[in-house]
Amino acid sequence: MRTDAELMALYQKGSRDAFEELFARHHRRVIHFCYRMTGDQARAEEAAQEVFLRIARAASTYQPTARFTTWMYTITRRTTLNFLRDEKEPGEKVPIDTTGEGYDATEGISLPGRGDWDPEQVAWEAQLKDKLLEALQKLPEVNRAAFVLNRGEGLSYEEVATVLGVTVQAVKSRIFRARETLLAELSGLVE
Amino acid sequence: MECREIREIISAYVDGEASPEEARRAEEHFGRCPECRAAEKRMRALGVAVVRAEGAVPSDFRENLFARMEKEDLLPKRRSIFAFSLRWAAIPLAAAAALALFVLSSRDVPRDLSSTAMRPPGVSGPAGELSPEDREIVAYLDILEDPDMLDETEIEEMEIFAPSPEQRG
Numbered sequence: 068m069r070t071d072a073e074l075m076a077l078y079q080k081g082s083r084d085a086f087e088e089l090f091a092r093h094h095r096r097v098i099h100f101c102y103r104m105t106g107d108q109a110r111a112e113e114a115a116q117e118v119f120l121r122i123a124r125a126a127s128t129y130q131p132t133a134r135f136t137t138w139m140y141t142i143t144r145r146t147t148l149n150f151l152r153d154e155k156e157p158g159e160k161v162p163i164d165t166t167g168e169g170y171d172a173t174e175g176i177s178l179p180g181r182g183d184w185d186p187e188q189v190a191w192e193a194q195l196k197d198k199l200l201e202a203l204q205k206l207p208e209v210n211r212a213a214f215v216l217n218r219g220e221g222l223s224y225e226e227v228a229t230v231l232g233v234t235v236q237a238v239k240s241r242i243f244r245a246r247e248t249l250l251a252e253l254s255g256l257v258e
Numbered sequence: 259m260e261c262r263e264i265r266e267i268i269s270a271y272v273d274g275e276a277s278p279e280e281a282r283r284a285e286e287h288f289g290r291c292p293e294c295r296a297a298e299k300r301m302r303a304l305g306v307a308v309v310r311a312e313g314a315v316p317s318d319f320r321e322n323l324f325a326r327m328e329k330e331d332l333l334p335k336r337r338s339i340f341a342f343s344l345r346w347a348a349i350p351l352a353a354a355a356a357l358a359l360f361v362l363s364s365r366d367v368p369r370d371l372s373s374t375a376m377r378p379p380g381v382s383g384p385a386g387e388l389s390p391e392d393r394e395i396v397a398y399l400d401i402l403e404d405p406d407m408l409d410e411t412e413i414e415e416m417e418i419f420a421p422s423p424e425q426r427g
Binding site for chain 2: 081082083086090094095098099101102103108111112115116119120123124192195196199200214215217218219223224239240242243246247249250253257258
């Protein structure tokens, strides 16, 4: 199987298949990251589309010495940051609405087995998800990004530090502060 | 060590990012502090909740993106199947054409039998007359023009006749 860096090199030479493979590998992660960062499905989709457009536009600047996912998340984080700044414009604020048409409330929740179906459990998990997304939006952006990149996307502290352009010690501190705030916000839900 | 001071280490411990020394200190602390042990469990549960908080992936997400990319000329167009087929068909077509040329040029040899030097070995008879073998070859010239005249058993019995260098002159 080709590495992401090899696929990028092929895309730089004009391979459509290479980009399609990169997209297939990473689009879900990008959408999930955008969703956790914006707390809004429509905004997440819009941001994720913009991320892949930016990746394509900037493909010629990609150096194989950088890990592709780190480069991709750097672009993704900057893109969501722009979207969040735009949201702050008067009248532009998009509320977190997870009940709209087309939204699948069960997305991302591991459903219980047939014999273990528990509506209360499902409702509780949906509530937890809503509250968590709300609580995430209250965090300073850099703390939220550090926590989501590490816990949501599985990046190491060192990789998070590269994406955010800070030291590993700063990442450790930001993730800790994010955790403390989130646990206080979700008191009674996360035990 | 005070709980307030060790909580940041516990956070890194939960993420698998604590140094061996920090991990040892955290584990020792858990043994004598149920509150920090409970905090560690809450931190882990929070991590699971974040993983589960996924966005939906719309079915038309890829289609919409690729349409935008093609509009901006960021995505190379996929080659048509027709062009692809022609390219690969060119190889067997060229081979068939070369074979046909070779066979036809070989058949030219017995047509000119005015010189005995051009006659295939073992073929006797006066110049200008065709031997039975020559007549058979001439008969096959019609088949080359219309291959449908052949049936499968005849194809299996056919031999390729190639003149020797002396015969070609």
